[in-house]
Amino acid sequence: xxxxxxxxxxxxxxxxxxxxxxxxxxxxxxxxxxxxxxxxxxxxxxxxxxxxxxxxxxxxxxxxxxxxxxxxxxxxxxxxxxxxxxxxxxxxxxxxxxxxxxxxxxxxxxxxxxxxxxxxxxxxxxxxxxxxxxxxxxxxxxxxxxxxxxxxxxxxxxxxxxxxxxxxxxxxxxxxxxxxxxxxxxxxxxxxxxxxxxxxxxxxxxxxxxxxxxxxxxxxxxxx
Numbered sequence: 001x002x003x004x005x006x007x008x009x010x011x012x013x014x015x016x017x018x019x020x021x022x023x024x025x026x027x028x029x030x031x032x033x034x035x036x037x038x039x040x041x042x043x044x045x046x047x048x049x050x051x052x053x054x055x056x057x058x059x060x061x062x063x064x065x066x067x068x069x070x071x072x073x074x075x076x077x078x079x080x081x082x083x084x085x086x087x088x089x090x091x092x093x094x095x096x097x098x099x100x101x102x103x104x105x106x107x108x109x110x111x112x113x114x115x116x117x118x119x120x121x122x123x124x125x126x127x128x129x130x131x132x133x134x135x136x137x138x139x140x141x142x143x144x145x146x147x148x149x150x151x152x153x154x155x156x157x158x159x160x161x162x163x164x165x166x167x168x169x170x171x172x173x174x175x176x177x178x179x180x181x182x183x184x185x186x187x188x189x190x191x192x193x194x195x196x197x198x199x200x201x202x203x204x205x206x207x208x209x210x211x212x213x214x215x216x217x218x219x220x221x222x223x224x
Contacts, residue, residue: 022061023178023186025194028054030099030161039163042137043080043103046130049166050078053197054099054108055159057178057189065157066181069117069147070107073173077105078163079123081138088135094119094146098158103130103139108158109148119146153181169197 031039031052039046059065080103081090096106107119122142125132132138144160157178164172176189191198 022059022063023065023189024058024060025176025189026056026058027194027196027198028056028099029197030054031101031163032166034166039103040101043130043163046078046103046128046163050103050129050163051166052099052101052103052161052163054161055174055194056098057157057159057176059155059157063186064153064180065150065178065186066153066183067116067147067149067179068157068159069175069177070159071143071145071173071175072105072160072162073143073175074168074171075122075124075127075141075143076164076168076172077142077144078103078128079121079140079142080104081123081125081140083136090123090135090138092119092121092123094121094144096161099161103163105144105160105162105164107144107146107148107160109146110150110152112151113148114151115146115148117145117147119148120144147177166197170200172198174198 029051031037033039033046033050034048038044039052057065081092083090085091093104093106095109096104098108109115121144123138123140124142125138125140127141128139130139150157159176170191172191174191174194178186180186192200
């Protein structure tokens with residue numbers, strides 16, 4: 001009887017957790033040269049292991065997102081700065097279209113969205129395999145952040161299109177805060193919550209991989 005009661009309480013807790021987790025973080029790989037989907041111009045020569053990924057949050061129970069606050073840290077995002085005002089100094093490219101398939105990381109706030117913070121973008125002007133032209137087009141890696149209100153909430157809220165080396169995914173610091181149109185905050189979403197390529201292998205998994213490699217080396221020695 002006690003065990004049945006415990007299982008019942010556990011089921012209720014899990015159900016409550018699912019209700020709280022109705023905003024699901026998602027990612028879509030838009031460009032992956034190693035799989036034959038190359039970046040668009042002007043970054044068409046940006047090859048593997050770089051990938052372009054669209055990040056979003058999806059409402060599963062009719063929720064509305066009225067505002068988001070997004071931050072990427074770790075200096076892992078590929079950036080392209082250009083001299084848009086022809087003053088000989090390159091400028092950040094904070095915002096753009098979702099899943100645009102190019103090699104520049106940016107937020108994807110809808111046109112006309114009011115920003116409450118940022119947008120802000122850094123570019124070390126180093127770490128990119130592409131050739132820069134100082135004062136005109138400069139490539140590098142950096143961070144990205146911004147907070148904006150959504151004038152027309154939808155089930156899917158696009159956050160950012162980011163370009164990075166595939167193996168760097170777990171090392172990118174991602175923090176997503178959001179609120180409904182009345183100002184109620186949703187649970188904070190972090191890097192690991194996106195899962196998949198963003199997940200850090202658990203210690204047990206790393207240990208198993210190490211044992212498998214060691215076993216393989218031993219087998220090769222015995223058969224050498």
